[in-house]
Amino acid sequence: MPSTCAAHIDDHWRELQQQRELAWDLDAISDRSEALAFLRRFENCLCIYSAYAQKLYSSYSFVIPQTDHGDITILPDEQAWQATYNEIPPQAVEPAGVHILPGETLGYSGLYLKVPSENRLVASRELPFHKGLKLLIQRFQARGEAFLPVLIKEDLRGFEGRMPSLHLHRIVPARLGPRAQPDIGAMQEAIAEHLLGLFRRA
Template sequence: MSSTSAAHVDACWRELQDQHDLAWDLDAITDRREAIAFLQRFESRLCVYSAYAATLYSSYSFVVPQSDHGGITILPDERCWSETFHDIPVHAVEPTGIHILPGETMGYPGLYLKIPSHNRLVASKELPFQDGLRLLIQRYRSRGESFLPVLIKEDLRGFEARMPSLHLHRIDPARLAHCSPSSIDAIKGAIARHLLELFRQD
């Protein structure tokens, strides 16, 4: 990655930490239609990983069946081949225990992140989305790591049958030893750019 590209990616992450304007007033989600509407707000905003294909997709569409039954499928955008990343092993993608929730489930507007404590005896924190994301970026950077959140394709099965929440996984760059540094930087850049689009969304 060129120094100009690296500077752009760093600028994206700095802007993510400085965002304060996310305010989605979601209606209380009580049925399948509303659950799917909640999910679609994240379409191509959070990268999706498929363990079966060992691939990370940054641009895709959710395909929802017309009937009230059937699972949600992912349709990758074949035009965005440069931001589709192959050969990502399963062991490089780990669960975080972090969930995105509609704030209405707790009596608040907007989106919230439920972040588990390092200490299992301490309750998790529920923070407004932008505050929680800044905390996570800082927490991982303090350990010399990157917080690269993704959704897992397999986790979307039956999504609409539960209380809507999205469990975030994370790509661990340290487990991508087979990838070149430029490829790892490209993955980091794609995740950062799409997260910025999420923040800028109305």
């Protein structure tokens, strides 16, 4: 990975760890329109992976049907071809066990992360978004890995029919095929920039 690219990624992670606050004033979400409004807050703030296409999209838009039924679809930005990463095999993407949810579902305000314990016998914890993300970044750095969270395109089907929460997956760079190797640095930087976008839009 070029040193300039690695430096940019390190800068993004450092800035993420220095963030102190994320205050989204969300109302309690109880119907489809509110669930979709919750989802729209993440548009272009998290990269989206398609197992079918084996692609990772970092620039896209949500297409939501006007009727009360129908799948949410992802429309990649065709003008930003460099924002799509190809040849990402399904085995390189795994569930992170982490959920993003509105604090109102827990009796709080703002955005929360449900973070699994490293000890399987200990229950998951619900933490304010910035604290949970900092914990995850530090946890993975201690293992010599990067935390590269993404949404799975297929998970968005029927999203509005469930309690609004988003299950995060993660890219595992060690499982990427040889064709993806030149793009790893750029992909890591794109994911880090998207996470920073969540904080900056707060």
